[in-house]
Amino acid sequence: MRLLRVGLLALAACSFCSASSAQQIQINKENKTIAITTSDEAVALADTAVLKVGFHIFGKDQEGTYADASKISNAIMAALKSAGVANEAIESDDQSLSPLETQRDADQGRYAQGARFEFVQTWRVTVPADAAADVLHAAITAGANESGGIDWQLKKDDALEAEAAKKALEHARQIATQMAEGLGVKLGALVYASNQTPQRDLFVGSVTDTVTVTARRKNLAPLAISPERITKSANVYAVFAID
Numbered sequence: 001m002r003l004l005r006v007g008l009l010a011l012a013a014c015s016f017c018s019a020s021s022a023q024q025i026q027i028n029k030e031n032k033t034i035a036i037t038t039s040d041e042a043v044a045l046a047d048t049a050v051l052k053v054g055f056h057i058f059g060k061d062q063e064g065t066y067a068d069a070s071k072i073s074n075a076i077m078a079a080l081k082s083a084g085v086a087n088e089a090i091e092s093d094d095q096s097l098s099p100l101e102t103q104r105d106a107d108q109g110r111y112a113q114g115a116r117f118e119f120v121q122t123w124r125v126t127v128p129a130d131a132a133a134d135v136l137h138a139a140i141t142a143g144a145n146e147s148g149g150i151d152w153q154l155k156k157d158d159a160l161e162a163e164a165a166k167k168a169l170e171h172a173r174q175i176a177t178q179m180a181e182g183l184g185v186k187l188g189a190l191v192y193a194s195n196q197t198p199q200r201d202l203f204v205g206s207v208t209d210t211v212t213v214t215a216r217r218k219n220l221a222p223l224a225i226s227p228e229r230i231t232k233s234a235n236v237y238a239v240f241a242i243d
Contacts, residue, residue, distance in 0.1 A: 032242050033191065034176045039235045040168035042160050046227040049132035052149030053080070053139045054093070054122030058100065058115040066097055069119035072143040076123075079142035083135045085125060095121040122146070129227040137222035152228040164234035165195045172238040180242055188241030196235045 055072050059065025073095075080090060097119045102111050107118075127135050132150060140147055154160060173190070180187040 032188075033239050034179055034187070034242055035237070035239045036172040036176055037235070037237045038168055038172045038175065039233060040164055040171050041231050041233040042163040042167060043229050043231045044154060044160050046129050046152035046154060046230050048153040048155055049127055049129045049227070050151040050153060051125040051127065051132060051136055051139075051147070052093075052122060052151075053125050053136070053144050053147045054120065055144050056118065056120045056146045058110050059117050059119070060114050062097065062117050065117040065119050069097070069121065073121055075142045076139050076144050079138040080123075080125060080135065083138040084131070085127060085135055089126045091124045091126075093122040093124050095119075120146075132227075133222040133225040136225070137220070141220070150225070152230060154230055157230070157232065160230065160232040161234060164232045165236060168195075168234045168236035169193060169238055172236055173240070176238070176240045180240075183242075186243040188243050190238060191241050192237075192239040194237045196237070 053076065055069075055076065057065065057068055057072065059068060077090070081087075097117060100107050100111055100116055100118055102108055107115075125135060125139075129152070136147060169190075172193075173187075177187050
């Protein structure tokens with residue numbers, strides 16, 4: 001058995017796809033096979049957005065702070081529902097009422113101005129990607145002054161992974177065909193293939209910086225937000241017969 005390494009650029013299968021990887025090729029004359037390990041990737045625009053929506057306020061006493069938080073919380077929820085967000089698409093992430101920590105530099109000024117408590121509440125809101133800007137706008141104008149993080153996702157990311165695997169297998173066949181021609185033999189049928197999809201990250205896509213808005217001006221247009229392109233990769237090991 002002899003081992004050859006080649007570095008070939010993959011042929012693009014669609015306008016949203018790209019590939020660049022090193023391949024490992026094994027030629028076994030005894031078993032009359034060519035085994036190739038290669039990789040490829042597929043890219044698609046995200047169709048789902050998971051928004052971070054939340055607010056952070058300060059107050060002079062516990063009761064007053066909680067009362068203000070309750071008003072803002074319910075106003076944000078009403079705004080989300082008015083924007084067409086279903087109940088099951090809204091998940092509470094965190095909510096807390098606590099004394100102000102004067103050890104923090106940022107809170108020393110607030111403490112000097114009379115603040116003694118703070119309230120924080122956040123939600124995760126799942127919406128279609130093209131609705132992200134409008135929903136975020138509705139929440140912010142209702143008082144969600146710490147909002148803006150977006151986790152871009154695909155409803156069917158398995159389909160994108162399958163596309164990447166298909167491209168990688170086609171890539172492997174192209175390389176095997178060229179290698180067989182160089183050896184003066186004919187490439188036969190695929191006799192074995194395995195797909196090792198790279199481990200997924202904790203989040204699919206990226207998260208934008210948090211947008212903090214203190215004014216609640218209703219006449220502002222929604223932010224200009226564009227869905228992220230999501231990439232899925234696949235590593236394929238393929239064995240082809242040679243005649």
